[in-house]
Amino acid sequence: MSKALQTLMPGEDAHAAPARWYYMMRTAGSVNTDKLTKLALGLVNPHTAFNELEMQIITMFSSETHWDSKAYRKLVVDHGISGYLGAYLPKILLPKVRNDKGVLQLTGCGNTHVSNWRFCRACIDNDTQKFGAPYFHRDHQLPGVFHCLKHREPLIDGCLACGWKMKKLELNPIPPADGKCPKCGKRLLGHNPIFTNKMERIEKASLLLAKSEYDEQRRFAVVARMKASANINGLDPLSVPRRMKLAGWFSRFWGSISPNEYYALFSGLKEYQGILTSSLLRNPHLRQIDARIAHPHPIAYLLLEDYLAQIGA
Numbered sequence: 001m002s003k004a005l006q007t008l009m010p011g012e013d014a015h016a017a018p019a020r021w022y023y024m025m026r027t028a029g030s031v032n033t034d035k036l037t038k039l040a041l042g043l044v045n046p047h048t049a050f051n052e053l054e055m056q057i058i059t060m061f062s063s064e065t066h067w068d069s070k071a072y073r074k075l076v077v078d079h080g081i082s083g084y085l086g087a088y089l090p091k092i093l094l095p096k097v098r099n100d101k102g103v104l105q106l107t108g109c110g111n112t113h114v115s116n117w118r119f120c121r122a123c124i125d126n127d128t129q130k131f132g133a134p135y136f137h138r139d140h141q142l143p144g145v146f147h148c149l150k151h152r153e154p155l156i157d158g159c160l161a162c163g164w165k166m167k168k169l170e171l172n173p174i175p176p177a178d179g180k181c182p183k184c185g186k187r188l189l190g191h192n193p194i195f196t197n198k199m200e201r202i203e204k205a206s207l208l209l210a211k212s213e214y215d216e217q218r219r220f221a222v223v224a225r226m227k228a229s230a231n232i233n234g235l236d237p238l239s240v241p242r243r244m245k246l247a248g249w250f251s252r253f254w255g256s257i258s259p260n261e262y263y264a265l266f267s268g269l270k271e272y273q274g275i276l277t278s279s280l281l282r283n284p285h286l287r288q289i290d291a292r293i294a295h296p297h298p299i300a301y302l303l304l305e306d307y308l309a310q311i312g313a
Helices: 017-027 033-039 050-061 070-079 119-133 199-208 218-230 240-255 259-265 298-310
Strands: 271-274 275-277
Touching: 017 033, 017 050, 017 298, 033 050, 033 218, 050 070, 199 259, 218 240, 218 298, 240 275
Parallel strands: none
Antiparallel strands: 271 275
């Protein structure tokens, strides 16, 4: 692949960049693909191969290749998802966020509302005018985010008229430059869910988390606040009173999220003890730091932090 084509646009999602390079090469009459391009073209949603692909892309553009170096971290903050997904993980699990067998150290990437690549109509026009072609922005792929921060436009992941979805990058390596559905030709519009105050807070928190430096104490702090709020400090971890207090506290937490908010933020919802909730919000790590199970997706912690703030804990 031509080195001249290998660039990262402002705010571009690192995982989608090789697909754009492929598009530019194909437009120029070349169809040669390398390993990175094949990885990108095989992606069916923004988070399926984030680890292997992201690390290679970031390393290509960083003057320092160690994951904890300033230059590397800056690129992750601007273009990657690993900093976001690893925000509440123990430092020992970073940067790969996968174990030696390649298994994710967190659960729930498939349980959020982000299942397709998303884009903003206004960004398509601006990027095409400024750079010659549109591209996928990292911030548009973050769970909890429903609008373009710059234009406040609802994000688009498919066609409301015919049901087409922006899935595999091999078929659509860049957003539709004309803003029309590749399948039916109709104008693409974003779906704007009922946007509550809680969803607005989560959207802001999600965007901020992606741009934040890693803080190893963050997960300890949120669990400590939860325990203090539930008034379980000092109780025997195996005692019935402690379990009852925890059960009551988490029932109130789950119940503080409306059905519309649940369906907007998650997939695969089920009732638990008569309350509609996501399995991510029942993850033991939200109540026990050293639980021996995969860590939950950051969206669970963001909702927990938001609830604690709303009840003044």
